[in-house]
Amino acid sequence: MLARRCLAILLATTFAAALPAAAEPLPISDIPADFKPSDEVKDFTIREVQIPMRDGVKLHVNLVIPKGAKNAPIIFSRTPYSADKAITGLASNTYKLALPVTYAELAAAGYIIAVQDVRGRYRSEGDYVVARPLVGPLNPANTDHSTDTWDSIDWLVKNVPETNGKVGTIGVSYGGFTTLMSLVNPHPALGAAVPINPLVDGWVGDDWFHNGAYRQSFLDWVYRMTADRSSKYGLQFDRYDTYESWLSAGSASGMAKVLGIQDFPIFKKATAHPTYDEYWQGQALDKILAKEPLKVPTLHVHSLWDQEDIYGAPAVYKAMEPRDAGNADNYMIIGPWQHGQSNMASGTKLGPIDFGSNTSAWYRSEVLIPFFDAHLKNGAPKADLAPVTAFETGANVWHRYDRWPISCASGCPSQSKPIYLQANGALGWKAPAARAAFAEYVSDPARPVTYRERPILSTYNPNTSWGRWLVDDQRFAEARPDVVTFVSEVLTEDVRLAGQPIAKFFASTSGTDSDWVVKLIDVYPAEYAPAPEMGGYELAISMDILRGRYRDDPSKPSAIPANKVVPYEINLPNVSHRFLKGHRIMVQIQSSWFPLYDRNPQTFVPNIFFAKPEDYKKATQRIYTSAQYPSRIELPVVE
Structure with a gap:
């Protein structure tokens, strides 16, 4: 009996011990x-911080x-x-794969990389204002991109123990704009700046307008950037071919209504x-920086076929150049x-155009990297950089210049040389002799010329x-x-250009307003042995548009006198190009560039944004x- 009881106790104890503890x-x-x-296991660390600004907002x-x-x-x-999207491959263990190139x-060259969401975007606090102006008449607040940059740099040099206390700013497009803003009242630790394709003047030639013609394609950007703080909404057109969408909408304001963004603040400002x-x-940052002392060495990066901000970099370089007394900081x-x-x-190719090397x-x-090293690394030697380094397309060679566009280090002078529009579609170096000659076409807003x-x-x-x-074959036009x-x-010999072409032409219109588009084009030989598929290719090297109402004063539009000969002048984008022997030079002129730019009704109205359907009329252009x-193009020819 006792044995049975002991056995039962033993079994119960063993069973209890086998039960899992309470989960x-x-x-x-x-x-x-x-x-x-x-x-x-990574060769880098990520540190996420929220930096307080002077008004308490954290970026x-x-x-x-x-x-x-x-x-x-x-x-x-x-x-x-997005500062998060700027670091593209965090799943990688090496910064060479985790970071954009x-x-x-730069990290491989010994730099710490810091990327910040601007005020009001993604994970930064505050309100977002597109291209927020400096504190003053256009910005009643006490903060702007200049102050936010100053406060951020001040925090970084005091709170990042791995740094030597020197900072360089860099950015492309909008980031180029914020980089230029860092030069206004710069922080003492700011040792170098590299604005790449920056937004500089939104009316003259960057993003919003070009010489008064509204860039309708900018509405895509407006929608993505201001519908919410993190660009989660994508713009949807009702047709695959947006030419049809824009044409059916009528004016730019008509399209804004279709898209539901007519009340977006940035569109209403435009x-x-x-x-x-x-x-x-x-x-306009070129005007602002022309008045600022040049305290920070700056490297302006310009793209010859920049489809968004082709005006900015050369304009700011030119504005800052008089401040560079020793020709060593600009x-x-x-x-x-x-x-x-x-x-x-x-950077070996753009579309079908091959540059022969990874530029x-x-x-x-x-x-x-040599530019940053020279200005940011302790004890680094002076970089062997020319004040201006320019790639010459056509010849596919780099040149070192002592300034732009006046002369080059080897003593080759650049001068303006006119090439004249002549009767019967000819183009030549001799001024026309005809007493009366013109080329004529009818511009119909119902059938605008596409870009x-x-x-x-x-x-x-x-x-x-x-x-x-911008490098599309222009034979379609x-x-x-x-x-x-x-x-x-x-051409029986090469023609080398280095500078800004200027279109100076005389035209008349049967309407009371008009747009003028001028294109400078390199025409390849009909048979081109190096690349047969490029035979006859028409490569535009410089193109732009002028809204005729602004021909005399961009701040005061006026009607064009109908059927009267009127002089026009368009500063075309900068070129660094060689027309090779065996090629030809071409100029095309038209009166619409759609739907990149809004249509000119060719009838003078107070505000083209609100033009009515009956305002759009055909016009005979001469x-x-x-x-x-x-009529001529003043070419910056290098003899």
């Missing part, structure tokens, strides 16, 4: 409340610090496009300021790129080729009856080519 309650969520990936910054960094300078970028190369008034002039590099291509892995990689290794072949996709369509449209073409004889009216 802890399961968490409500499978996602940990506080988790940070381990950096043990988000991602710091990428290579392992073992010590006395390292900081490369600082400020972006509205330019940041990766419609309220169609002229070059104090609103635009007061925030630099520019001119490359054969689209917008931002200098930051891309490859982007060359710029970063031979110009960008490229259809179908024309929206800017952010997954299949878009927006980045390369030459074939239209509402485009006039002037072409030279086959381009004069006589001795009395010698």
Whole structure:
């Protein structure tokens, strides 16, 4: 009996010991409340910080610090496009794969990378204002991009122990704009700045307008950037070919209503300021920086085929040059790129145009990094950089210049040389002798000339080729009856250009307003042995538009006198190009560039944004080519 009782106790004890302990309650969520990936196997660390500004608003910054960094300078970028997205491959264990190519190369050269969300975007606090102006008449607050940059740099040099206390700013496009803003009352620790394809003057030639013609494609950007703080909404057009969408909408304000953005503040600002008034002039950075002392060495990066901000870099370089007494602090590099291509892995080609080498990689290794090293690294030698480094397309060679566009280091003078539009579509160096001659076409707003072949996709369509449209073959336009073409004889020797072409022409219109588009084009030989598919290619090297109402005063529009000969002048984008022997030079002129720019109704109305359907009328256009009216392009020829 006793044995049975002992056995029962033993069994019960053993069974109890085998039971699991009471389980802890399961968490409500499978996602940990506080988790940070381990950096043990990485060759860099990520440090996320919220930097307080002078008004208490905190701005988000991602710091990428290579392992073992010590006395390292900081490369600082400020972006509205997400500081998180700027670090593209965090799953990688090496910064060479975790960072975009330019940041990766700078990190490999010994730099700490800091990327900040600008005020009101993504993970930064505060309110977002597109291209927020400096504190003053256009900005009643006490903060702007200049003050936010100053406060951020001050915090970084005091709170990042791995740094040597020196900072360089860099950015492309909007980031180029914020980089230029860092030069206004710069922080003492700011040792160098590299604005790349910056937004400088939104009315003259960057983003919003070009010489008064509204850039309708900008509405894509407006929608993505201001519908919310993190660009989660994508613009949807009702047709794959947006040419049809824009045409059916009528005016730019008509399209804004279709898209539901007619009340977006940034669009209302544009419609309220169609002229070059104090609103635009007061925030033009070339004008602002022309008045600032040159305290920070600056490298301006310009792209010859920049489809978004082709005006900015040369304009700011020119504005700052008088402040550079020793010709040692104001630099520019001119490359054969689209917008931002200098930051891309490859700069060997743009569309079908081959440059014979990786120009982007060359710029970063031979110009960008030596420039930063010389100004930000303790004890670094002076960089062997020319004041201006320019790639000459056509010849596919780099040149070193002592300034732009006056002369070059080897003593080759640049001078203006006119090439004249002549009767019967000719183009030549001799002034026309005809007493009365003109080329004529009818411009019909119902059938506007496109800026490229259809179908024309929206800017952010997954299949878009927006980045390369400036190098599109222009034969599609030459074939239209509402485009006039002037072409030279086959060149018997090279013609080298380095500077800004200026179109000076005489025209009349049967309407009371008109747009004028002028294109300077390199025509390849009909049979081209190096690349047969390029035979006859018409490569535009400089193109722009002028809204006729602003011919005399961009701040005071006036009707064009109907059927009267009127002189016009258009400063075309800068060129660094060689027309090779065997090629021809071409000029095309037209009166619409759609849907890139809004249509001119060709009837003078107070505000084209609100033009009515009945305002759009056909007009007969004449381009004069006589001795009395010698229309021409002033070319910056290097002899």
